[in-house]
Amino acid sequence: MTAMSNETRLREDICRFGRSLFERGLTPGSSGNISVKLDDGGWLVTPTNASLGFLDPAKLSRLDSRGRLVSGDAPTKEVPLHTALYDTRGSARAIVHLHSTHSVALSMLPEIDPRAALPPMTAYYLMKCGATALVPYYRPGDPAVADAIKGLAGKYSSVLLANHGPVVAGDTLEAAVFATEELEETAKLYLLLRGMNPRYLSAEQVMDLVKVFGVTLPEHGHAHAPPTTERPTDAEVEAAARVLDKAGRHHHWWPKSIKSYDQMAKTDPIGKDEFEAIVERMLIAASEAKRDADDNTS
Ligand SMILES: [Zn+2]
Numbered sequence: 001m002t003a004m005s006n007e008t009r010l011r012e013d014i015c016r017f018g019r020s021l022f023e024r025g026l027t028p029g030s031s032g033n034i035s036v037k038l039d040d041g042g043w044l045v046t047p048t049n050a051s052l053g054f055l056d057p058a059k060l061s062r063l064d065s066r067g068r069l070v071s072g073d074a075p076t077k078e079v080p081l082h083t084a085l086y087d088t089r090g091s092a093r094a095i096v097h098l099h100s101t102h103s104v105a106l107s108m109l110p111e112i113d114p115r116a117a118l119p120p121m122t123a124y125y126l127m128k129c130g131a132t133a134l135v136p137y138y139r140p141g142d143p144a145v146a147d148a149i150k151g152l153a154g155k156y157s158s159v160l161l162a163n164h165g166p167v168v169a170g171d172t173l174e175a176a177v178f179a180t181e182e183l184e185e186t187a188k189l190y191l192l193l194r195g196m197n198p199r200y201l202s203a204e205q206v207m208d209l210v211k212v213f214g215v216t217l218p219e220h221g222h223a224h225a226p227p228t229t230e231r232p233t234d235a236e237v238e239a240a241a242r243v244l245d246k247a248g249r250h251h252h253w254w255p256k257s258i259k260s261y262d263q264m265a266k267t268d269p270i271g272k273d274e275f276e277a278i279v280e281r282m283l284i285a286a287s288e289a290k291r292d293a294d295d296n297t298s
Contacts, residue, residue: 022053041065088154
């Protein structure tokens with residue numbers, strides 16, 4: 001296929017997927033934007049103030065490899081979200097950003113782990129999205145949001161912007177769209193089941209997906225490493241909680257009344273696997289926070 005007919009097809013695909021997302025209520029009004037990389041290093045992106053439901057293939061913004069407008073309407077003001085993911089994730093060929101209701105709702109919940117916004121609920125979620133990072137709230141147009149995405153160092157293909165919406169990269173436009181839909185549906189499941197003590201996939205089931213389908217989970221070093229048989233001591237757990245509290249991170253995972261590990265591991269609604277995973281994440285985060293603190297003082 002020639003470069004031109006390839007671009008023509010991609011323009012049509014952006015409009016087709018955009019309309020489909022809009023018509024299913026996945027991004028309202030003129031919210032949301034889509035971009036696709038082209039072979040010459042430039043990219044196509046949806047214009048500013050354009051509804052994804054009514055895009056015109058001829059009016060899509062055509063940017064060159066340095067992000068300058070070559071043709072079409074002015075690009076979305078959210079271009080920096082796309083640039084940040086493309087810059088740090090070499091394999092990304094398309095990016096979808098929506099203001100989808102359930103994902104936005106999820107982003108506001110107090111217990112959300114910034115490095116795994118959703119628990120391992122379904123195989124499909126893990127296969128399409130891996131883990132989802134949560135980036136804090138930034139005022140629209142604040143360039144710091146791009147820095148926050150870059151700070152994830154390309155480890156995540158799916159990123160949730162707090163009080164805003166998901167930004168998801170894929171190897172193809174279709175893959176990015178499907179992953180965004182999967183994230184939204186999984187967020188919906190999470191909300192449906194919140195407080196009902198659902199059974200998530202176990203560490204073994206997640207490990208099985210990693211082995212069989214090559215699912216990569218940036219955050220879950222424990223998915224590749226042999227599971228530790230040593231359980232952390234209560235003192236370690238409490239120390240981890242304190243370090244995290246001090247760093248202003250992860251403390252929402254921690255119940256208000258700290259109970260002993262064994263009690264916690266048995267206690268609903270968290271469950272043993274989930275609880276162990278939380279403790280593990282806390283210990284990792286605590287050692288990172290300590291390292292950061294050491295870096296700052298040295
Ligand atoms: Zn947005």
